[in-house]
Amino acid sequence: VELYSRLVNLEYLSARAIVRYTKGMNYGFVKPGRLYKKDFAIKVHAADSAFYNRLYTDISADPVQAMLNSVPQDSIYLAVMQEYRTLLEHKDWNFDEIQETGGINYKSGAKNQNITAIAKRLAITGEYIPVISKDNTLADSLDNSSENTEEQELTPELLAAINVFRQKNSLPINEKEVGDATIRALNRSLDYYKIKLRANLERYRWRRIKQPADRHIEVNVAAFLLFATEKGKEPLVMKVCAGKPTSKTPMLESNISYINLNPKWNVPVNIAKNEISLLQKKDPTYLQRHNMKLYEAGTEIDHNSIDWLAVNPAKFDYSIIQEPGGGNSLGRLKFMFNNEFSVYLHDTPLKSAFNRLNRAVSHGCIRVQQPLDLAYFLTSADDLYKDRIRYSIGYDPETEDGIKALKADKLKKLPDIIIMDKNKKITLFIDYFTVYKHPADNKLYYADDVYEYDAAILEHLNRIPI
Helix, strand or coil: CHHHHHHHHHHHHHHHHHHHHHHHHHHCCCCHHHHHHHHEECCECCCCHHHHHHHHHHHHHCHHHHHHHCCCCCHHHHHHHHHHHHHHHCCCCCCCCCCCCCCCCEECCCEEHHHHHHHHHHHHHCCCCCCECCCCCECCCCCCCCCCCCCEECCHHHHHHHHHHHHHCCCCCCCCEECHHHHHHHCCCHHHHHHHHHHHHHHCCCCECCCCCCEEEEEECCCCEEEEEECCCCCEEEEEEEECCCCCCCEEEEEEEEEEECCCEECCHHHHHHHHHHHHHHCCCHHHHCCEEEEECCEEECHHHCCHHHCCHHHCCCEEEECCCCCCCCCCEEEEECCCCCCCEECCCCHHHHHCCCCEEECCCEEECCHHHHHHHHHCCCHHHHHHHHHHCCCCCCCHHHHHHHHCCCCCCCCCEEECCCCCCEEEEEECCCEEECCCCCCEEECCCCCCHHHHHHHHHHCCCC
16 A cells, blocks of 8 residues: 555656746746836736647656757747757866956957967857967967966957957957956856856746747847847847846836937926926036926926035925936937836937946936937838938938939928837837847847846746755
8 A cells, every 4th residue: 555655746746847847847946027027017828728738648648758849949038048059068068267368458469378278268159269380289379288388379260269269258359459358257157157048047947828920029138139030131130228226127018109300308296306406406407408397287387496515305296307418327319119117219418328238227217329320220220211310300311312302492301209000010029048049040048137037037947846
């Protein structure tokens, strides 16, 4: 009786484990809504009665095959899984620590032991193929013999390999030098990549219900990149700035509804209270210099009538609107879509932020590097329409037809609201992936985990009983 009881219990536990595994592989082991809470508004598939009925049939027929059939088969998941397996097979890879330069950048032609260490690191992972001399020995000082003290030169070939590594790790490419940011990335262990791959395998199990339209925009917050894709055309790729860790950009899905030319900025209450009121307190010309107007109960009032030194930010009851113009915080273009977070894509006058590695600098909205190109993509603009957009926001036309039309006083400005054609929807996802594919070359890339979501996913995964 005891043996029978144990066998029954073993069968129950086995069946339960198979169900948990197959469900997790199909829909994710962690519910994203539970993980991200209020910052997640993307609908994903979930197990239903049809799934369980099919699963019980499959388990009865062949439980092993049922588990094998549950592995996702989409290309991105399989690519991430293959990369993870590759790293598991190379546990013997050991990277010597590369000394940081203390702010000195190595330029092409530099020669020292640190550059030799960089070459060795990239030779191990395959980005750099060492030069082989005629006698079949390494001609570029990469052998590990203790007698070898020859220094490697930063050659064009090595720089090209470094740029391959930088691109894969979402660092600036096409540089002619190497500095500490690259060296810090080169010093990352294999565990750094394994953690990312494991976390993103879980992300790619969350299968979205909403499908991308023929024209589609994907914002990857972790990579600070926007991809605008249209079937049969080259993708439009640009840098973005996203929310700071204290004001994270949410993950959401929507459709682009309209473009706002020359937008006003209705300053959010918390920014007006906690930032602008304090800046005005320190500098009585702040509002005027930034083309901002002050309102009380919907009526404009003179900001000079306020005793700003006596203003308590906690009791700041005024609203602030920044008028359109080149200095407007939203720039000259705003891209709107329905969402519960009151976020949007927009231009910015602060172009220097796009040169940063970590572009988590906003209050939650997405700043786009190439707003005009995005507007052209959304409107499928021909050359003359592009010039109309430019002219409407204060820029000169660029094409010959546009220049002629302007001279003849026939270049007409567009209305400030350009509504998208509802019959040709343009889908949008704002999501977060620290391992992702670039649509231009279909390769895997790594991004820093600015919001520390990878660790949160792994913490939840590690708590799941086997």
